[in-house]
Amino acid sequence: MKTSRLLAAAALSLIASAGAHAETYHGVEAPVSARSRADVEAEAARTAAAPNQNVVRGSRGAEPFKSMADPQAVYAQAVATANAPDQNVTGGSRVNSRVISTMPNRAQVLQQAQKDGASTAK
Template identity: 80%
Template sequence: MKTSHILAAAALSVLAAAGAHAENYEGVQAPVSAVNRADVEAEAARAASAPNQNVVRGSRGAEPFKAVASSESVYAQAVATASAPDQNVSSGSRVNSRVISTMPNRADTLQQAQKQGAPAAK
């Protein structure tokens, strides 16, 4: 029994010795860069000393607002919407109901009166 253990250990050691053969390390591929080492170091130093470099964009506060529409047109649209008749009523407000607007829009009435030069009723 001891002989079989010795032969098994010898076989394993021969296999381990054969498997331990390593290849030569040739290194990584040669770097290809259009920028010299001093420029890379200067850029790294600038990036490392930049303020808020690790802060995500949304956590710095609100971005500057850039208006898409003019203030006058937005105001006119808001007045027209606020003055619209039945603005808070929908067809689902009551069972089997239909919304039929019977009132004129007050903003449209005021604009018509201003165009015609007549004083509008308040």
């Protein structure tokens, strides 16, 4: 019994000594900067004097918009989608029903008519 208590005490002291390591203090490290102190101070002064520096984005009105897509392509896609047959009907719209699209796409018919008319007019 005495041996087991002695071993337990030794193990406990070993665990306590392993966890009791303190950090070493290396002092204050020097800051590393590629810019001079005068440059930083000048930028801080310009930033502090800037107008509307505390105004959140979007509170000054709408920001300029730059489109990334071709407007004609977007318009053609919108027309084709708006004229798609059965666009608001799904297979689950009615019980035991299937969607069979028998209507031609009106936008495609109009485009084909314009192409046919343009080719005969030339």
